[in-house]
Amino acid sequence: MLKAENLTKRFGGVTAVDDFSFRVKKGTIHAIIGPNGAGKTTLVNMLTGVYRCDEGTVWLDGADVTNTATDQLVYRGVCRTFQHLEVCGNMTALENILLGFDRYMSKNLIQVCFRSKRIREDEARYTQRAMHLLSLIGIEQHAHTLAKNLSYGILKKLEIIRALATSPSLILLDEPVAGLNPKETAEVADLIRTVTKDEVTVILIEHDMRMVMELSDHITVMNFGKRLAEGTPQEIKANPEVIRAYLGSGSFE
Amino acid sequence: MKHINPSKSLLFLAVILAIIPYFMSNDFYYEIAIVALFNAMIVVGLNLLMGYAGQISLAHGAFAGLGGYISAVLVSNYGLPPLVAIAVALVFMAIFAYIISKPILKLSGHYLAMATLGIGIIINIILDSEEELTGGADGMSVESLVLFGWEPSQSWHWYLLASLLLLLTLWLMENLIDSPLGRILRSIHDSEKASGSVGVDVSHYKSIVFVISVTIATVAGSLYAFFSGFISPQEASFNHSIELVVMVVLGGMGRLYGAVIGAAILTALPQLLTSFEEYQTLIYGAIIIVIMIFMPKGVVSLFDGIGKRSRDAQS
Numbered sequence: 001m002l003k004a005e006n007l008t009k010r011f012g013g014v015t016a017v018d019d020f021s022f023r024v025k026k027g028t029i030h031a032i033i034g035p036n037g038a039g040k041t042t043l044v045n046m047l048t049g050v051y052r053c054d055e056g057t058v059w060l061d062g063a064d065v066t067n068t069a070t071d072q073l074v075y076r077g078v079c080r081t082f083q084h085l086e087v088c089g090n091m092t093a094l095e096n097i098l099l100g101f102d103r104y105m106s107k108n109l110i111q112v113c114f115r116s117k118r119i120r121e122d123e124a125r126y127t128q129r130a131m132h133l134l135s136l137i138g139i140e141q142h143a144h145t146l147a148k149n150l151s152y153g154i155l156k157k158l159e160i161i162r163a164l165a166t167s168p169s170l171i172l173l174d175e176p177v178a179g180l181n182p183k184e185t186a187e188v189a190d191l192i193r194t195v196t197k198d199e200v201t202v203i204l205i206e207h208d209m210r211m212v213m214e215l216s217d218h219i220t221v222m223n224f225g226k227r228l229a230e231g232t233p234q235e236i237k238a239n240p241e242v243i244r245a246y247l248g249s250g251s252f253e
Numbered sequence: 254m255k256h257i258n259p260s261k262s263l264l265f266l267a268v269i270l271a272i273i274p275y276f277m278s279n280d281f282y283y284e285i286a287i288v289a290l291f292n293a294m295i296v297v298g299l300n301l302l303m304g305y306a307g308q309i310s311l312a313h314g315a316f317a318g319l320g321g322y323i324s325a326v327l328v329s330n331y332g333l334p335p336l337v338a339i340a341v342a343l344v345f346m347a348i349f350a351y352i353i354s355k356p357i358l359k360l361s362g363h364y365l366a367m368a369t370l371g372i373g374i375i376i377n378i379i380l381d382s383e384e385e386l387t388g389g390a391d392g393m394s395v396e397s398l399v400l401f402g403w404e405p406s407q408s409w410h411w412y413l414l415a416s417l418l419l420l421l422t423l424w425l426m427e428n429l430i431d432s433p434l435g436r437i438l439r440s441i442h443d444s445e446k447a448s449g450s451v452g453v454d455v456s457h458y459k460s461i462v463f464v465i466s467v468t469i470a471t472v473a474g475s476l477y478a479f480f481s482g483f484i485s486p487q488e489a490s491f492n493h494s495i496e497l498v499v500m501v502v503l504g505g506m507g508r509l510y511g512a513v514i515g516a517a518i519l520t521a522l523p524q525l526l527t528s529f530e531e532y533q534t535l536i537y538g539a540i541i542i543v544i545m546i547f548m549p550k551g552v553v554s555l556f557d558g559i560g561k562r563s564r565d566a567q568s
Contacts, residue, residue, distance in 0.1 A: 048450075069449070070449045070450055071448075071449045071450075071451075071452050071453055071454050071455070072452075072454075074450070074451060074452030075452060079450065079451065079452075080450055081450070082446060082447075082450070086444045086446040086447040086450065087443075087444070087447060088439065088440045088442075088443035088444055088447055088448075089443055090439065090442070090443050091436070091439055091440065091443060095436055095439075096447075098433075098436060099436055099437070099440050099447070099448070099451055099453075100451045102433045102436060102437055102451065102452075102453065103451065103452040103453075105433040106433070107432075107433050107434045107437070109429075109434070109461070109465075112428060112429050112432040112433070112434045112435075113425040113428050113429050114425075114428060115428040115431075115432070119432055119433070122433070123432075123433075162447075162451060163450065163451070165451070166451050166452055
């Protein structure tokens with residue numbers, strides 16, 4: 001599915017991501033974990049074209065997508081969410097989801113200005129689908145509430161289903177449960193599990209170890225921009241190097 | 254968040270525009286009303302850019318003026334029929350807007366304000382100094398408008414023409430805002446990162462909204478030149494550009510009909526204050542400050558309560 005080779009990113013004297021390679025198998029949930037400052041978010045930003053890679057190549061289904069802009073990647077089936085919420089606060093929850101569907105809707109200026117039949121049909125069809133997505137996170141009743149008036153937990157989920165609206169085959173979740181309470185975390189984990197169901201590949205950046213261990217098929221551990229270890233959750237838990245660098249003892253109680 | 258049903262607002266405005274002539278006792282009032290209508294058109298376009306897409310322009314007076322000059326020069330110096338001249342001006346300004354939008358809309362906030370400010374001033378200087386074409390600082394006279402053999406000569410002809418054009422612009426913009434394109438523009442205002450993450454080519458849509466906005470300003474600027482029969486670099490001055498921005502903010506950012514209210518107030522106010530002579534600027538400034546303190550969402554927010562109440566009464 002996705003293969004990254006020798007990715008390197010330097011910020012001045014700091015090498016945030018250093019000769020990093022990994023591959024993600026189709027249909028899996030692949031977690032990337034590591035201490036703060038390990039370069040996880042930088043890696044996501046490189047994969048999604050926010051930062052230019054100083055070195056290295058990103059392959060998507062065999063095609064070179066290095067430094068392809070985020071909005072272009074959406075048309076190749078790659079979508080991402082953000083560590084810090086990027087939800088449009090002055091738009092309603094429904095409109096935020098419809099934004100995800102906008103790539104399928106006509107934006108022809110003439111049709112738009114005269115509100116053609118096509119525009120009205122699109123709107124009706126995708127509003128229905130957006131409502132379905134909202135029902136997945138149980139906030140249909142808040143569909144017409146401005147996003148800025150919704151709780152942080154809801155917005156985190158809203159961002160995920162907005163990404164799903166673009167029908168991605170690969171989705172990158174940058175700390176989807178950061179700042180959430182255990183109940184909300186469990187809800188997000190459920191959401192990720194149900195909606196992806198082996199159809200959508202997930203790259204998950206997360207600090208919540210319980211969730212990572214439960215959810216992921218495969219884990220890559222990063223430290224100082226380098227790959228420290230890779231393997232299944234069981235292998236990672238048992239890896240002495242990982243424990244020393246990051247997990248510490250007693251992380252899994 | 255639509256407090257008033259959009260098409261109801263449009264009908265309401267149409268009725269008001271139809272009633273106003275009964276209170277017009279002379280041509281002077283007509284003239285103010287027509288200027289207000291043309292200003293309102295420009296402001297509707299500017300509001301699309303500022304209030305919806307969140308990009309500022311301190312050059313819209315200059316764009317309207319340049320559009321007007323192109324139409325005027327083509328008619329007066331080259332003898333083109335007015336409609337053809339306006340069409341040429343439109344195409345030219347659209348291409349011009351697209352080209353300059355690419356570099357300047359990469360900027361945001363104060364930097365974008367500075368860049369558009371610079372462009373506006375450059376346009377003004379060019380109009381001022383190209384004396385052979387534009388008549389320089391003295392301005393130039395513009396031949397009268399003929400539309401398919403009809404020449405609007407009476408004040409009410411122009412009033413009707415300007416009203417219809419404003420209503421048409423508002424209707425088109427209502428549709429645009431309430432569409433996937435409108436949603437994209439608002440998302441760019443809120444979070445460019447979010448728009449990009451769902452596949453919106455932010456720079457492309459910024460250019461599109463800029464072109465639409467400049468095109469509307471060109472239509473209004475051209476017709477204003479024909480209406481007044483005279484155009485000078487004053488139309489393209491920095492003051493006019495600032496006035497237009499203030500109209501947007503005063504009426505209500507991101508509120509379609511706020512633009513109309515803002516334009517009406519700011520066009521009429523200086524005329525109403527002429528009797529105070531030397532205190533005019535002082536009172537003008539005080540009124541604007543008071544409005545901005547007590548109605549930070551613009552004058553149009555006054556109507557929100559009314560719309561809500563009548564809707565509650567219905568349900």
